[in-house]
Amino acid sequence: MFQKTFNDHIQVASDTAKRLEMPLAALVEACAQSVSAGGKLMFFGNGGSAADAQHIATELSVRYVGDRAPIAALALTTDTSVLTAAANDMGYEQVFARQVQALGRAGDVVIGISTSGKSPNVVLALEAARKMGIVTAAFTGNDGAKMTALADHLINVPSTVTARIQEMHITLGHLLCETLEKRLGLV
Secondary structure, three states: OHHHHHHHHHHHHHHHHHHHHHHHHHHHHHHHHHHHOOOOEEEEEOOHHHHHHHHHHHHHHOOOOOOOOOOOEEEOOOOHHHHHHHHHHHOHHHHHHHHHHHHOOOOOEEEEEOOOOOOHHHHHHHHHHHHOOOEEEEEEOOOOHHHHHHOOEEEEOOOOOHHHHHHHHHHHHHHHHHHHHHHOOOO
8 A cells, every 4th residue: 555655646746747837837927926016825725625725825925945025825714704604604615705705806816726626615716706807726636627617727636536636736835835936036
């Protein structure tokens, strides 16, 4: 099991490296343009993807490796009052869309994370962002499902295995942090 897991990870990592360098570079550029113009980056997802959203937003707003100026980034997964009120009053599928509508502005970038590409609350948030003229990005896997058509920047990991997709999402998230810091001249 140990060797098989690592072999599978290495294969997905290799396939990801071959396919996603340019899509990630384009997303970094969109994020750099947004932040440079006073915009912000908003991350969201469910379960492990919620943890990834929080992780990446924290790395950007606090620091990734070294001390530098903060980058405007937040996770829409952390405010329990907003999450529970929206879920109770509007339905769980609206918890991220409502926050995008409240906090998002044209020029921002929203980054939805869903390994399946099918999470209704992530899809609806991307739809809301699109209607508002906000740049949309999706970190997904499998075939990208509904998120593919909603993403200006699609980061679609070539795997159908949730664990391998999540491993690549956090690796790609770290690359986003590092390259964005460099692109903004902060390190």
